[in-house]
Amino acid sequence: MTERDEWWRRAVLYQVYPRSFADSNGDGVGDLPGLTGRLDYLAELGVDAIWLSPFYASPMVDFGYDITDHRTVDPVFGTLADFDALLAAAHARGLRVLVDFVPNHTSDQHPWFLDSRSSRDSPRRDWYVWADPAPHGGPPNNWLSTFPATGAAWTLDAATGQYYLHSYTAAQPDLNWHHLEVRVAMTSVLRFWLDRGVDGFRIDAVHRLIKDPALSDNPPSVAALRTALSPGAQLLRHIDQPGVHEVLRELHAVVAGYGPDRLLLGEVGVADPTRWAAYYGRGDELALPLNFAFWSQPWSAAGFRQAVATTERVLPPGAWPVYALGNHDLSRLASRYNHDGRGAARARLAAMLLLTLRGTALLYYGDEIGMTDVAVPPEQTVDPDGRDPVRTPMQWDSGPAAGFGPGQSWLPVPPAARTVNVVTEDHDPGSLLTLYRRLLSLRRDEPALSVGSYAPLPPSGDVLVYRREHQGRRILVALNFGDQPAALDVPDAAGGEILLSTDPHRAAGEQDEPVTLAATEGVLISATIEAGSAP
Ligand code: NOJ
Secondary structure, X not given: OOHHHOHHHOOEEEEEOHHHOOOOOOOOOOOHHHHHOOHHHHHHHOOOEEXXXXXXXXXXXXXXXXXXXXXXXXOOOOOHHHHHHHHHHHHHOOOEEEEEEOOOEOOOOOHHHHHHHHXXXXXXXXXXXXXXXXXXXXXXXXXXXXXXXOOEOEEEEOXXXXXXXXXXXXXXXXXXXXXXXXXXXXXXXXXXXXXXXXXXXEEOOHHHOOOOOXXXXXXXXXXXXXXXXXXXXXXXXXXXXXXXXXXXXXXXHHHHOOOOOOEEEEEEOOOOHHHHHHHHOOOOOOOEEEEHHHHHOOOOHHHHHHHHHHHHHHOOOOOOOEEEOOOOOOOOHHHHOOOOOOHHHHHHHHHHHHHHOOOEEEEEOOHHHOOOOOOOOHHHOOOOOOOHHHOOOOOOOOOHHHHOOOOOOOOOOOHHHHOOOHHHHHOOOOOHHHHHHHHHHHHHHOHHHHOOEEEEOOOEOOXXXXXXXXXXXEXXXXXXXXXXXXXXXXXXXXXXXEEEEXXXXXXXXXXXXXXXXXXOOEEEEEEOOOOOOOO
């Protein structure tokens, strides 16, 4: 396999949140056998790989992102044998499997941390980040947890008189990646899963792995805005440190040792585009660093056009973009843009955008059927950062618990599940699921849409237009972000064939007149290439 035709460049990845996908044993929580039983659905949908959020042994304070044993499946999800069976069944269907790797922290119940906190002299003391109180008492500096409800990123261990660092809840102490033994222990976790046959990893919170060793206070943020990227009124200078790139090269080398087709995808919460792009390294760090810019994009053609342009501009040579519009930490796509009740139409347009951009696409389970944020009553709220509404059970059918499992599900199923579900949408030609299937199948059949070049056309109102082209085949993508119809006045659209519209009522076929896009309509047109026209 050459550097430029790795499988993941054409791929569509699908994130499964194992607790919420399918419950095989009726305990209300999704599990690995449940997922195995639903693989045919994913293969038919047409995705290439699944990424599983953590399923390792965990007290579940952060629902699996707090690990006590990286090599064990938590009993709530099944057993290692269930994992092996899942992997084999996925591979048998041509689906690759990526697992979550959570290197920044462990659970405070992990034996390493129990050992570390047991005494200042513990051989594992420095596996975590410990510091003395500030001169006049209190936490060593002003660093904050990512979760606003947690507050300070430091918790005092009264017995040993020092504070430990936690970028998330106090039950998730940060590992010290300056320590060689930590690196050895954690890279052996990668090997454990690679040896079992996984196709790669999604690395959690990559940009946080190395902190400012001087433990300097963060400066105040002028904007003092709280966003997903900068909680609290301070600039996050303590993370995204240069040393993280050395760590990533080490992780890359371990994974690359298993062959060129094992993928490293990573969560890089760095807002500055150039700093974000540094996580590709020279092709020796992350193959696909996730780009947060897309997640906070207001609904406008100009906004998305700009986000793509920025990504394309900062990409190092040979690097490949990856785009996602949802995950288990974010408001659902169909809800995020629903301020005026048009969220469902926008979810259709967003699907066309995501699956026709130059880059690997990552889907979040349930977004393909239009699941929305679900109101979770206070007595059922469990997540420390309020993310339960976006993690509710997959809606398979209109039956009890939406077909998620035989028991009461761990999070509620909304009344909307009676119509927003796989079975109901399966045979409906106008459903979102049908649109996703068509887009996925077109993308598979048309290299122009997956690996073709990307050329944006000049902006026209609230319509985003770009060309994708590969070996003489050109496809024009026109997405009307506006709430009004818009004429598509693009020369190479005339005479082309409409391959697909987000509007199920528009017939596919030849198109002579200038196309008028309906409000929030997107179309794919196989465009003519004039002799001598610019590529
Ligand atoms: C990012 C994960 O996506 C999120 O769910 C988790 O809470 C934090 N990292 C901590 O692991």
